Amino acid sequence: MNIHEYQGKDILKRYGVRVQEGIVAETADEAVEAAKKLTEQTGTSWHVIKAQIHAGGRGKGGGVKLAKNLEQVKDIAGQIIGMQLVTKQTGAEGRKVHKVLVAQDVYYPGDSEPKEYYMSVLLDRTSGKNVIIYTTEGGMDIEEVAEAHPEKIHKEVIDPRVGLRPFQAAKIAYNLGLSGEAQKEMVKFVTALYKAYDDTDSSMFEINPVLKTSDNKILAVDAKVTLDENALYRHKDFVALRDTNEEDPLEVEASASNLNYVKLDGNVGCMVNGAGLAMATMDIIKLSGGEPANFLDVGGGANAQTVEAGFRIILKDPNVKAILINIFGGIVRCDRVANGVVEAYKNIGDIRVPIIVRLQGTNAEEGARIIDESGLKVYSAVLLKDAAQKVKEVLAMTGANA
Amino acid sequence: MSVLVNKDSKVIVQGFTGSEGSFHAQQMIDYGTNVVGGVTPGKGGQTHLGRPVFNTVADAVREAGADTSIIFVPPAFAADAIMEAADAGIKVIVTITEGIPTKDMIAVKEYLKGREGLRMIGPNCPGVMTAGECKVGIMPGFIFSKGKIGIVSKSGTLTYEAVDQLTKAGLGQTTAIGIGGDPIIGTTTKEAVELLMNDPETEGIVMIGEIGGGMEAEAARWIKETGNKKPVVGFIAGQTAPPGRRMGHAGAIVGGADDTAAAKMAIMRECGIHVVDSPAEIGDTMLRVLQGEKVTA
Numbered sequence: 001m002n003i004h005e006y007q008g009k010d011i012l013k014r015y016g017v018r019v020q021e022g023i024v025a026e027t028a029d030e031a032v033e034a035a036k037k038l039t040e041q042t043g044t045s046w047h048v049i050k051a052q053i054h055a056g057g058r059g060k061g062g063g064v065k066l067a068k069n070l071e072q073v074k075d076i077a078g079q080i081i082g083m084q085l086v087t088k089q090t091g092a093e094g095r096k097v098h099k100v101l102v103a104q105d106v107y108y109p110g111d112s113e114p115k116e117y118y119m120s121v122l123l124d125r126t127s128g129k130n131v132i133i134y135t136t137e138g139g140m141d142i143e144e145v146a147e148a149h150p151e152k153i154h155k156e157v158i159d160p161r162v163g164l165r166p167f168q169a170a171k172i173a174y175n176l177g178l179s180g181e182a183q184k185e186m187v188k189f190v191t192a193l194y195k196a197y198d199d200t201d202s203s204m205f206e207i208n209p210v211l212k213t214s215d216n217k218i219l220a221v222d223a224k225v226t227l228d229e230n231a232l233y234r235h236k237d238f239v240a241l242r243d244t245n246e247e248d249p250l251e252v253e254a255s256a257s258n259l260n261y262v263k264l265d266g267n268v269g270c271m272v273n274g275a276g277l278a279m280a281t282m283d284i285i286k287l288s289g290g291e292p293a294n295f296l297d298v299g300g301g302a303n304a305q306t307v308e309a310g311f312r313i314i315l316k317d318p319n320v321k322a323i324l325i326n327i328f329g330g331i332v333r334c335d336r337v338a339n340g341v342v343e344a345y346k347n348i349g350d351i352r353v354p355i356i357v358r359l360q361g362t363n364a365e366e367g368a369r370i371i372d373e374s375g376l377k378v379y380s381a382v383l384l385k386d387a388a389q390k391v392k393e394v395l396a397m398t399g400a401n402a
Numbered sequence: 403m404s405v406l407v408n409k410d411s412k413v414i415v416q417g418f419t420g421s422e423g424s425f426h427a428q429q430m431i432d433y434g435t436n437v438v439g440g441v442t443p444g445k446g447g448q449t450h451l452g453r454p455v456f457n458t459v460a461d462a463v464r465e466a467g468a469d470t471s472i473i474f475v476p477p478a479f480a481a482d483a484i485m486e487a488a489d490a491g492i493k494v495i496v497t498i499t500e501g502i503p504t505k506d507m508i509a510v511k512e513y514l515k516g517r518e519g520l521r522m523i524g525p526n527c528p529g530v531m532t533a534g535e536c537k538v539g540i541m542p543g544f545i546f547s548k549g550k551i552g553i554v555s556k557s558g559t560l561t562y563e564a565v566d567q568l569t570k571a572g573l574g575q576t577t578a579i580g581i582g583g584d585p586i587i588g589t590t591t592k593e594a595v596e597l598l599m600n601d602p603e604t605e606g607i608v609m610i611g612e613i614g615g616g617m618e619a620e621a622a623r624w625i626k627e628t629g630n631k632k633p634v635v636g637f638i639a640g641q642t643a644p645p646g647r648r649m650g651h652a653g654a655i656v657g658g659a660d661d662t663a664a665a666k667m668a669i670m671r672e673c674g675i676h677v678v679d680s681p682a683e684i685g686d687t688m689l690r691v692l693q694g695e696k697v698t699a
Binding site: 275 | 425477478501502503504505507508509511512540541542544545555556557558559560561562563566567570583585586610612613615616637639640641642643644663679680681682683
């Protein structure tokens with residue numbers, strides 16, 4: 001589960017990780033109040049107004065701006081709140097900004113030059129251990145650094161038996177070229193950061209940039225935090241951090257019906273049991289000349305209710321020209337699924353797109369018979385290749401194939 | 403022969419008396435699996451599905467000679483259940499449970515390390531099935547037929563799809579291993595492929611993967627290094643899946659360039675694996691490959 005920068009920073013602070021301080025605001029007036037309060041608390045004279053959306057690349061998209069006085073705070077916050085922010089991670093339509101973080105300016109002049117670093121903590125799947133990844137090339141797109149200067153990216157593997165050791169924290173600080181007070185501050189920063197990651201059951205922390213200020217403090221200027229959804233039962237207070245504004249409304253509706261749905265841009269909807277088969281079904285749609293409109297896994301309990309809920313969600317997408325239902329009935333009986341399809345079809349009433357139902361497994365023939373005799377505009381298939389062929393034919397009929 | 407489980411496996415069910423455990427234990431018994439009992443703490447001494455219930459896995463090992471365990475306990479207790487099974491000396495642990503926190507699995511992986519002769523399959527997997535002999539999982543038994551193809555897969559229903567196609571192609575199966583789709587699993591694609599390569603009854607292998615991680619590439623390179631001893635037909639689900647939906651930037655670095663379906667398929671082809679673009683072609687392709695036809699899928 002992804003959370004906002006301001007929420008991530010709250011978590012980091014609880015563990016003693018120094019962060020760029022800020023106050024969240026939902027209107028331009030609130031932003032001004034936040035800026036005044038922040039000046040009282042931190043002495044900052046300038047403020048950074050940062051759009052709060054779950055996507056990187058906000059700065060380049062115009063979602064992060066510096067305000068040098070309260071008038072500018074009001075103007076900039078007013079521009080950013082409500083804007084449709086497009087970054088390379090949001091897709092072309094962008095994401096609507098509902099909140100901004102009014103943050104202190106941490107790039108103030110002083111005895112030394114401020115310097116930016118990159119640091120993330122995440123699972124290395126190959127070793128089954130957590131790793132801290134870091135580089136001196138902060139503030140940049142980490143993928144570009146990996147491409148251009150792979151030798152500048154360091155990894156520190158954490159042994160699960162003993163956790164992060166002090167020598168590792170020290171090594172990280174030295175490898176970042178730090179010495180004296182800044183080196184000690186970095187050791188504290190890394191130690192607290194890893195403890196926060198471990199205690200909160202996070203899947204990923206990405207701090208870009210980590211900043212050494214001109215007075216040798218180390219702090220997190222940004223915080224991208226992903227929590228392990230499977231561990232939320234241990235952290236009940238984190239459940240409230242979910243922001244459904246950041247999710248596609250259809251995906252929110254699907255998750256309420258226990259369906260795993262991801263909206264895509266294609267023209268053929270699909271409904272499948274099992275994530276692997278669902279992805280494979282999307283691939284079949286593409287090979288048959290269509291483009292998948294969604295990923296939809298109805299899970300192990302495909303019944304009339306889930307089929308109907310799935311239908312309703314897919315049909316809300318105006319791009320959908322055909323629907324392929326692909327159920328491999330192991331425990332689930334195909335005749336029941338077939339009855340569910342017929343029932344859902346009748347309940348919804350006005351389905352104008354052709355539907356291909358492929359039922360295989362337990363009672364598959366019976367399922368196909370129910371579909372064929374229903375009198376509905378539904379095509380049945382038993383073999384996967386027949387289903388692919390039917391998709392091709394249907395797309396040819398509707399003239400929707402590429 | 404077969405791998406991991408056979409008619410002599412003495413199987414217990416952890417989470418035996420729960421609804422999932424009961425349902426699937428009955429299905430396993432109906433398939434002919436030698437289920438020697440189950441474990442539900444606090445219900446030791448009772449009888450369930452005509453089999454004894456034990457309080458601990460250690461009791462089940464001592465009193466019923468259990469050597470294989472299948473785990474259905476809820477996610478919050480699953481890591482502990484796996485460790486208990488390992489501690490009691492169980493040799494094959496199959497974890498069906500979905501939704502175990504990653505942090506718990508990091509601890510499990512460390513706990514299992516270095517234990518001689520122990521193999522853990524899963525979690526979040528459909529289990530292991532040796533056709534005609536033993537089902538330690540939730541796969542539908544009736545689609546299997548005893549034969550000569552081994553299957554390794556990250557996904558449940560996609561495994562059934564492959565099994566069904568192999569049955570319809572008249573090839574049948576030796577053992578199907580559902581390794582699971584979680585970030586941390588007990589047995590990797592390469593390890594499962596290696597088991598099947600070393601099984602004299604298995605004449606061909608179907609390897610099914612999906613986007614994310616580098617396990618298929620690792621398996622493919624191992625297959626090539628060891629001389630492509632048996633034909634392998636491969637499929638990677640998710641050619642049309644959008645990037646970045648589940649993993650952030652940093653994840654992509656650790657996973658490396660092996661992460662996308664296209665990249666994995668290219669590596670597999672380079673390593674001599676017969677990669678199919680369509681999941682509908684798995685059975686037919688294996689048949690053609692075994693008949694000696696050169697398949698340039």
